Amino acid sequence: MAEPDSGLLAAPEPEPDAEIRAERAHLATARAALRAMRADVLSTETALGDIVGDKVTNEVLRRARARRAEELADLPDVPLFFGRLDFEPGVVADPDPDTGPATEPDRLHIGRRHVHDEHGTPLVLDWRAPISVAFYRATPESPMGVRVRRRYGFGPDAELTAFEDEHLAGPGGDGGGRAGELLAAEIERPRSGPMRDIVATIQPEQDDLVRAPLEQTLCVQGAPGTGKTAVGLHRIAYLLYHERQRLSRGGVAIVGPNRSFLSYIRNVLPALGEVDVTQTTVDDLLGHVEVRGTDSETAARVKGDARMAKVIRRDLWSLPHPPAEPVVVRRGARRWRLYPDELTDLLAELRTRGVSYGAGRELLAHRIAHAVLSRMESAGEVCDDRTHNQVRRDRAVRAAVTEMWPKADPVRLVFGLLTDPERLARAAGGLLSAEEQAEVRLPGRPRGPKSARWSIADLALIDEAAGLIERPPALGHIVVDEAQDLSPMQARAVARRAGTGSLTVLGDIAQATTPWAAPDWPSLLAHLGKPDARLAVLDRGFRVPAQIIDYAARLLPGIAPGLGAPVAVRRSAGSLRITDCPPADVTDTLIHACRTELAGVGSIGLIAADAELPALHAALLAAGLPAADLTERADALETERLVCVPATLAKGLEFDAVIVAEPARIVAAETRGLHRLYVVLTRAVSTLHVVHSEPLPEILRAG
Numbered sequence: 001m002a003e004p005d006s007g008l009l010a011a012p013e014p015e016p017d018a019e020i021r022a023e024r025a026h027l028a029t030a031r032a033a034l035r036a037m038r039a040d041v042l043s044t045e046t047a048l049g050d051i052v053g054d055k056v057t058n059e060v061l062r063r064a065r066a067r068r069a070e071e072l073a074d075l076p077d078v079p080l081f082f083g084r085l086d087f088e089p090g091v092v093a094d095p096d097p098d099t100g101p102a103t104e105p106d107r108l109h110i111g112r113r114h115v116h117d118e119h120g121t122p123l124v125l126d127w128r129a130p131i132s133v134a135f136y137r138a139t140p141e142s143p144m145g146v147r148v149r150r151r152y153g154f155g156p157d158a159e160l161t162a163f164e165d166e167h168l169a170g171p172g173g174d175g176g177g178r179a180g181e182l183l184a185a186e187i188e189r190p191r192s193g194p195m196r197d198i199v200a201t202i203q204p205e206q207d208d209l210v211r212a213p214l215e216q217t218l219c220v221q222g223a224p225g226t227g228k229t230a231v232g233l234h235r236i237a238y239l240l241y242h243e244r245q246r247l248s249r250g251g252v253a254i255v256g257p258n259r260s261f262l263s264y265i266r267n268v269l270p271a272l273g274e275v276d277v278t279q280t281t282v283d284d285l286l287g288h289v290e291v292r293g294t295d296s297e298t299a300a301r302v303k304g305d306a307r308m309a310k311v312i313r314r315d316l317w318s319l320p321h322p323p324a325e326p327v328v329v330r331r332g333a334r335r336w337r338l339y340p341d342e343l344t345d346l347l348a349e350l351r352t353r354g355v356s357y358g359a360g361r362e363l364l365a366h367r368i369a370h371a372v373l374s375r376m377e378s379a380g381e382v383c384d385d386r387t388h389n390q391v392r393r394d395r396a397v398r399a400a401v402t403e404m405w406p407k408a409d410p411v412r413l414v415f416g417l418l419t420d421p422e423r424l425a426r427a428a429g430g431l432l433s434a435e436e437q438a439e440v441r442l443p444g445r446p447r448g449p450k451s452a453r454w455s456i457a458d459l460a461l462i463d464e465a466a467g468l469i470e471r472p473p474a475l476g477h478i479v480v481d482e483a484q485d486l487s488p489m490q491a492r493a494v495a496r497r498a499g500t501g502s503l504t505v506l507g508d509i510a511q512a513t514t515p516w517a518a519p520d521w522p523s524l525l526a527h528l529g530k531p532d533a534r535l536a537v538l539d540r541g542f543r544v545p546a547q548i549i550d551y552a553a554r555l556l557p558g559i560a561p562g563l564g565a566p567v568a569v570r571r572s573a574g575s576l577r578i579t580d581c582p583p584a585d586v587t588d589t590l591i592h593a594c595r596t597e598l599a600g601v602g603s604i605g606l607i608a609a610d611a612e613l614p615a616l617h618a619a620l621l622a623a624g625l626p627a628a629d630l631t632e633r634a635d636a637l638e639t640e641r642l643v644c645v646p647a648t649l650a651k652g653l654e655f656d657a658v659i660v661a662e663p664a665r666i667v668a669a670e671t672r673g674l675h676r677l678y679v680v681l682t683r684a685v686s687t688l689h690v691v692h693s694e695p696l697p698e699i700l701r702a703g
């Protein structure tokens with residue numbers, strides 16, 4: 001992808017032009033080698049055609065080749081490498097048997113993917129390879145065998161225009177050299193369009209998390225803009241590189257807060273060569289029914305509470321019951337009879353087995369068949385597997401199973417529970433108060449599941465029931481972003497899909513806006529089934545300049561007293577502006593602010609309380625400004641510079657310039673309005689302009 005010109009002069013080393021020329025030549029050689037690698041893959045396909053084996057094998061091979069070719073595609077605006085490590089002689093290569101130990105430094109270029117020449121000699125090393133770790137972690141105190149670390153700057157069209165060297169060890173290695181300017185340029189780069197990868201500038205504390213072992217669940221608490229999302233995405237790419245086989249069986253997913261967020265991050269993994277990762281919201285992950293309803297905050301809190309899992313379990317497991325009549329199986333002239341007390345014993349034993357409801361049902365048929373066969377054998381009949389299967393499928397046995405262990409459908413089950421007060425009272429006795437039971441009932445008088453106005457919280461209830469009936473297949477690894485907003489019931493749904501695999505859990509307790517949000521990480525991790533997760537904290541803020549973060553952090557004592565503010569990596573004079581104007585002037589002031597920002601570069605987000613947004617959007621259009629409404633177009637961030645963002649969709653996003661309308665209304669719109677405002681105030685990379693006529697929240701004024 002094109003890096004804007006960093007503005008750096010070419011390196012101040014002797015003969016900078018020669019150095020740059022040499023590096024450009026290496027880049028060209030690497031590009032040619034990559035083209036050859038790709039051509040190789042494609043020609044294998046042509047040469048082998050379909051003659052290898054059966055249809056299925058051929059199809060699998062064809063897909064694998066197509067995928068590999070896709071991975072090897074050279075994106076013209078993405079530089080093939082972004083750094084170089086000069087290792088002390090002998091650190092990387094073994095001594096040559098003819099010439100002895102090496103005397104020249106081993107030089108490795110680091111890039112987004114591995115590239116080698118026709119002899120197999122690496123021209124670019126993948127950033128995920130073990131040896132590349134030194135690029136991110138070596139310091140003068142612990143150089144990891146590295147003499148010089150070089151970073152490159154690129155102009156438009158991915159042309160190599162600059163480099164900076166850090167001398168970490170060896171001759172001239174005083175820890176000096178120029179470091180950090182390219183990083184600073186990258187961080188301050190005006191933002192436009194969707195999120196990009198940060199592979200060239202991952203910081204040591206981030207790298208530690210990206211490369212953490214797959215086995216242990218990792219939970220990252222991080223203030224706004226500390227790179228949690230970036231870490232999660234790069235971690236996926238890293239894990240897939242090292243554990244591809246293990247992970248590809250179940251697949252890998254990243255779960256984000258909403259579709260506009262997914263649209264914002266969707267190019268990052270493909271740019272890192274990973275095209276097979278599921279990117280989804282929690283609601284889409286659960287699916288089951290169409291969401292057309294909303295819950296009151298109280299209802300949402302009760303429905304999201306883990307007690308609901310017990311209610312549903314009780315209701316489901318109240319279905320199996322002993323039969324009133326014996327089961328009579330006819331075989332030829334004979335009849336085989338199982339009496340209710342025997343059947344009741346079978347039922348009781350199965351209930352204690354800990355199997356899923358659906359599996360229990362299957363097992364019951366087997367148990368009945370087994371009992372009938374025992375009787376037949378005692379009477380001298382010869383039985384085998386065929387007899388067992390015939391008896392199991394016998395009409396009388398099937399009828400008995402259906403009566404004793406009724407089929408259950410998750411949607412119907414939750415529908416029944418939430419529309420039948422007596423049934424709910426039976427299942428929720430001692431768990432939910434009468435008021436809570438009244439809260440969770442479905443609105444209106446829906447005649448059936450299809451006409452019910454299901455809410456987002458209901459999805460997790462249905463999923464709980466579905467998981468009790470049949471356990472869902474487990475994914476290889478799941479990254480959950482903005483996890484602080486998960487309800488305990490949603491967390492359980494994620495846990496079911498993780499199975500015994502690990503999770504990467506990312507979030508910020510201070511940005512928790514849902515009524516059911518977790519008060520702390522240990523309680524959420526318990527619902528996610530990973531109480532032993534490693535908890536890490538990121539606190540260096542890469543997005544928001546200090547002036548803005550200091551302003552937003554005034555809210556922290558009120559919303560998350562235990563959490564500190566992030567330490568911004570930069571200050572930026574004039575980045576914060578607050579305009580207090582008469583009510584009649586607010587819209588014009590906002591239009592003027594948008595117009596001013598449009599004259600510059602970078603993306604602009606106008607953020608307002610959800611209810612205010614349509615009118616503001618219309619006013620911008622009427623004033624002739626090219627503004628898109630994110631509510632209407634989830635992909636607006638990809639195509640438009642000026643985007644109107646309802647406060648509830650701002651989470652996870654960032655804009656070069658942010659204009660916030662009437663903070664008091666954002667706060668008033670919901671119970672956790674101050675948390676929402678904290679999210680909104682921390683979206684800006686360069687400037688934040690707050691426009692208001694109503695008094696700002698007390699806590700914000702107080703700072």
Ligand SMILES: Nc1ncnc2c1ncn2[C@@H]1O[C@H](COP(=O)(O)OP(=O)(O)OP(=O)(O)O)[C@@H](O)[C@H]1O
Pocket residue numbers: 186187196197198201202203206222223224225226227228229230231508511542543651652653654682
């Ligand atoms: N090491 C880095 N080098 C360059 N840019 C970085 C680095 N780390 C983070 N950033 C940038 O900082 C911005 C914020 O990162 P990201 O969105 O991952 O933060 P976050 O912690 O998820 O924020 P939030 O909690 O607000 O959603 C992004 O533009 C990201 O590219």
